Amino acid sequence: MYRRMMAMSTIIDVRNLTKRYGDLVAVDHVSYEIHEGEIFGLLGPNGSGKTTTILMLVGLINPTEGTAVISGYDVIKQPLEARSSVGLLPENAGYYDNLTARQNLSYYADLARVSRVLARKSIDELLDLVGLSDWKNTKVQAFSRGMRQRLGIAQSLIRDPEILILDEPTQGIDPEGTRDIRELVKELSKERGKTVVLTTHLLHEVDKLCDRVAIMKQGKLIALDTIPNLTNQIKAEEGADFEEVFLRFQGVM
Amino acid sequence: MPGLFTIAKKELLDIVTEKKFLLIFATLLIVVLVSTFQGAQNFMEMSSSSSAYTTLEFSTSGNNSEPQIKTLSIGSTNLYWALYSMVKNISTVGGLLAIAISFDAINKERLSGSLKTLLSYPVYRDSVLGGKYLGGFAAITIVTLTTFMAGIGVFVGVTGTPLTFDNTARLLIFLGMSVVYLALFLGIGLLLSIVLPEPSTSLLAAIIIWLASTQLIPNLGWAIASIVYPFSFTTSGNIGKFGPSSAHELLRKVITGISPSASFEQTVSGILSTSKMEFSGYTHVNVPISLGQALMTCLPNLIYLVALLVVVFAACYVTFTRQEIR
Ligand SMILES: Nc1ncnc2c1ncn2[C@@H]1O[C@H](COP(=O)(O)OP(=O)(O)OP(=O)(O)O)[C@@H](O)[C@H]1O
Ligand SMILES: [Mg+2]
Numbered sequence: 101m102y103r104r105m106m107a108m109s110t111i112i113d114v115r116n117l118t119k120r121y122g123d124l125v126a127v128d129h130v131s132y133e134i135h136e137g138e139i140f141g142l143l144g145p146n147g148s149g150k151t152t153t154i155l156m157l158v159g160l161i162n163p164t165e166g167t168a169v170i171s172g173y174d175v176i177k178q179p180l181e182a183r184s185s186v187g188l189l190p191e192n193a194g195y196y197d198n199l200t201a202r203q204n205l206s207y208y209a210d211l212a213r214v215s216r217v218l219a220r221k222s223i224d225e226l227l228d229l230v231g232l233s234d235w236k237n238t239k240v241q242a243f244s245r246g247m248r249q250r251l252g253i254a255q256s257l258i259r260d261p262e263i264l265i266l267d268e269p270t271q272g273i274d275p276e277g278t279r280d281i282r283e284l285v286k287e288l289s290k291e292r293g294k295t296v297v298l299t300t301h302l303l304h305e306v307d308k309l310c311d312r313v314a315i316m317k318q319g320k321l322i323a324l325d326t327i328p329n330l331t332n333q334i335k336a337e338e339g340a341d342f343e344e345v346f347l348r349f350q351g352v353m
Numbered sequence: 354m355p356g357l358f359t360i361a362k363k364e365l366l367d368i369v370t371e372k373k374f375l376l377i378f379a380t381l382l383i384v385v386l387v388s389t390f391q392g393a394q395n396f397m398e399m400s401s402s403s404s405a406y407t408t409l410e411f412s413t414s415g416n417n418s419e420p421q422i423k424t425l426s427i428g429s430t431n432l433y434w435a436l437y438s439m440v441k442n443i444s445t446v447g448g449l450l451a452i453a454i455s456f457d458a459i460n461k462e463r464l465s466g467s468l469k470t471l472l473s474y475p476v477y478r479d480s481v482l483g484g485k486y487l488g489g490f491a492a493i494t495i496v497t498l499t500t501f502m503a504g505i506g507v508f509v510g511v512t513g514t515p516l517t518f519d520n521t522a523r524l525l526i527f528l529g530m531s532v533v534y535l536a537l538f539l540g541i542g543l544l545l546s547i548v549l550p551e552p553s554t555s556l557l558a559a560i561i562i563w564l565a566s567t568q569l570i571p572n573l574g575w576a577i578a579s580i581v582y583p584f585s586f587t588t589s590g591n592i593g594k595f596g597p598s599s600a601h602e603l604l605r606k607v608i609t610g611i612s613p614s615a616s617f618e619q620t621v622s623g624i625l626s627t628s629k630m631e632f633s634g635y636t637h638v639n640v641p642i643s644l645g646q647a648l649m650t651c652l653p654n655l656i657y658l659v660a661l662l663v664v665v666f667a668a669c670y671v672t673f674t675r676q677e678i679r
Contacts, residue, residue: 151679158473161677180355180475188473194466198367210359211474255470 111136111263111295112157116166119152119319126152128319129166134297139289141306142299144316145350150299151191153316154267158183171262187261189252191268191299197241201232201251204240205258212259219258226254231280245272253281257288264288266298270305278302282309307342315349323349356476357484364488368454369495377453378496381446382503388438389504393511396435432523433625435512439504440621443497443531444614445567451493451535452559455542457552458485459673464552469678478674486543486666493535501528519627522644526624533658534617538563540665547673566614574609578602613661616654623651 112134119127127149134140142150155161157168159179168175173182195204202223209219227236230250240248249272256264266285270278282305288294300306306313307327315323315330323330327342334348368374433440459482462468471481505524509516516524541562545555582601597605609615624647628639 155469155677155679160469160472161679180477183473184475186473188470190466190469190473192466193470195470196467197465198370207359207363208470208474211356211471211476213355213475252470 109135109137111171112297113169114153114157114166115168117153117156117163117168118165119149119156119161120164125319127156127163130316130319130321131166132314132321132324134295135312136295137289137293138311139285139296139298139309141310141313142297142316143303143306143313143346147318148316149319150316151267152319154188154191154265154297154299157265158186158188185262187256187259187264189256189264189266189269191271193248193252195240195248195251195255198239200237200239201227201243201254202236204251205254208255208258214259222258222260223254226257229257229284230254231277246274246277249273250277253284261294263295263297266296268299268301270300270302278305285309303343303346304341315346317350354477354480354483356474356480357487360471360476360481360484361487361491364458364485365491366488368488368492373453374450374492377446377450378499381442381450381496381500384446385439385442385500385504386507388442389436389507390511392435392438393508396508396512396514399434431625432520432627433622435508436504436527436625437622439500439508440527440618440625443500444534444618447496447500447531447535448538448563448567448614450496451489451538452542452563454489454492455485455539455546456555456559457546458489458543459546460550460555461546461552463550463678472678479670482543482669482673486539486669489539489543490536493539494532497528497531497535501531519644523624523627523647526648527621530617530620530624530655530658533662534613537613537658537662537665540662540669544665544669544672547669547676566612570612571609571615574605574607574612574615577608578605610654610657613658616657620651620654620658623647623654 110133114130114132114134117127117130118125130149130153142153144150152161156163157170157175159175159182163176167177168182170182171185175182196207199207205223205226206219209223214222224233224236227233230253232247232250232254235243235247240251243251249269253266253269256266264285269281269285273281285296285298286309289296298310310327312324312326313330314321323333325333327345330349331340331342331345334345459468462471472478501524508514514520542555542559545558545562546552549555549558578597578601581604582598584595584597584601586595587598606619610619624644626642626647628641
C-alpha cells in the first residue's frame with residue numbers, strides 16, 4: 101500500500117534520522133529523499149555523520165530517532181526487506197583472508213541467494229570489471245588495500261542490487277582505478293538504472309559524477325541540491341570549482 | 354532463517370582447516386587412546402582378581418610410632434572406573450578445544466571489518482549467531498564422536514566387555530552428555546567473542562573460565578568441605594574406614610557442582626557407575642545400580658548443565674542483536 105502511495109521516483113526516504121552518542125549528535129534530525137536512478141553524493145568533513153547515516157540505512161546501527169524507508173520498507177520495522185535491494189560497500193571493510201577473491205564472492209553470492217549457475221558467471225565478470233581477474237584465485241591475505249577495496253566493490257554488486265551504497269569507494273585506490281570506478285558508477289546509473297549513494301572526499305570526482313549532493317556538517321544537513329544550483333546559491337563567480345563551493349558551505353572560505 | 358546454513362557451512366570449514374583445531378584434536382585423541390588403554394588394562398586386572406577389594410595402607414613415619422592410615426581405596430569392576438580418564442580428558446582437553454573454536458568467532462570478524470559486510474546482506478543477526486554456533490557445534494560433534502568411538506573401541510577391544518543393552522545405553526548417554534557439555538563451552542566462547550572486542554582478551558577470559566571450571570572450583574570444593582567436615586575414622590563391623598563423611602561428600606559435590614566440568618564429570622560418573630560398594634556384616638558387596646537409578650541421581654547436574662547452556666545462548670542472542678556494528 102505504502103509503496104504505491106509514495107512518489108514513483110523516491111527510492112530512499114530519510115525521515116528525521118537522528119543518532120546520538122551521549123552528548124554528541126552524530127546525525128541530527130536529517131530528512132531527504134533520494135530518487136530512483138540518480139547518483140547521490142553524501143558529502144561532509146570527517147566526523148560529519150556520513151557513515152553513521154549509511155549504517156542506519158542498512159540496519160547496522162539503530163537510530164535514536166526517526167527512520168528511513170528503502171524501496172517502500174521501513175529500515176527499523178522491516179530491516180531484511182529494506183536491505184535486500186541494497187548492495188553495500190562499507191567504510192574500511194575487510195574480507196576473509198583465508199579465502200581467495202573468488203571464494204569470498206561465492207560466499208556472498210550464497211548469502212544473497214544468487215543461484216549457483218548465475219553466480220559462477222557473474223563472479224568472473226565482476227572480478228574482471230574491478231580489475232582483479234589476474235588475482236581471482238589468490239588468497240585475500242596477499243591483497244593490497246586497493247585490491248581489497250576493488251573486491252569490496254565487486255561484492256557490493258554481486259546481488260545485482262537496485263541500490264548501491266558506497267562509503268568512500270575510491271579510498272586507497274590509484275588514479276586509474278578511481279577513474280574506472282567513476283565510469284563504472286556512471287554506467288550502472290545511466291545504462292542500468294541503478295541508484296547510487298556514495299560518500300567521498302574527492303570533490304573533483306563529485307563534480308563529474310553526482311546528480312545531486314547532500315552536504316553535512318556536524319550531523320546536520322546544510323545543503324542539498326544539484327551542483328549548478330549549489331554554485332548559484334552561494335553566488336560563486338563564473339568558473340568556481342566545486343571544492344570552493346563545498347568549502348564555502350562549510351564556512352571555511 | 355535465511356543464510357543460517359551458508360554461514361554454518363563456512364564456519365565449519367574454517368574451523369576444521371585451522372591448525373589450532375587440528376592440534377588440540379590430535380592431542381585429545383592421543384591422550385584418550387593412551388589413557389583408555391591403561392584404564393582397560395586395569396579394569397581387566399581388577400575383574401580377574403576379585404570383583405571388589407579394599408586396601409588400607411599404613412605408614413609409621415616421624416617420631417610418632419602410632420601407625421597412620423595413609424590411603425584407602427575401594428575398587429570394583431565398574432564402567433566408570435575403566436573410562437574415568439576418558440571422561441576426565443573430554444572434560445579438560447575437550448573443554449579447551451571448544452573454547453579454542455569459538456573464542457574469536459564474532460570479534461575477529463568485527464575487527465577485520467567483514468562483519469559489517471556480512472550483516473548488510475539479507476540475513477538476520479540470529480542467523481549469523483546461529484550459523485557460527487552450528488558450525489562450531491558440528492565440529493565439536495565430529496570431535497566427540499571420533500574420540501568416543503576410538504576410546505570405546507580400545508576399551509571393548511582390550512577387555513572384551515560385551516556391549517549389552519544396559520552398557521550401550523549408558524555409553525550413549527555419556528556421549529550425549531559430552532556433546533551438551535562441550536556445547537556449553539562453545540557457547541561461553543561465543544559469548545565472550547561478542548562481549549569482548551579483542552580476540553586476545555576473549556581468549557584470556559575463556560582460559561580463566563576453563564581453569565576455574567576444571568581446576569579452581571573442584572579444588573576449592575574439596576578444600577572447603579575438608580575444613581567444614583574433616584576426615585574421620587569410622588568403623589563398620591570389623592572393617593575400619595578412614596575417609597570423608599557423607600556430609601563432606603555432599604558439601605563437596607554442591608560446591609564443585611557449580612563448575613560445569615565437575616558437574617559433567619559427576620553426571621557421567623553417575624551414569625557409568627554400574628555398581629557401588631556397600632558394607633554388609635564382615636564383608637562388602639557390589640550392589641548393582643540400574644540405569645534408571647543412575648539417571649535419577651544425576652538428574653540435578655544434568656538439568657543444571659542444560660540450564661546453563663540456555664542462559665549462555667540467551668545472553669549471546671540478547672547482546673549480539675542489540676550491538677552496534679561499525
Ligand atoms: N561508537 C561511537 N561512540 C561515540 N561516538 C561515535 C561513535 N561512532 C561514531 N561516533 C561519532 O559520530 C560522528 C560521526 O561519525 P561518522 O563516522 O559518521 O563520520 P563520517 O562523516 O563518516 O566521517 P569520515 O569522513 O571520517 O568517514 C563522529 O563525531 C564520531 O566521532
Ligand atoms: Mg565515514
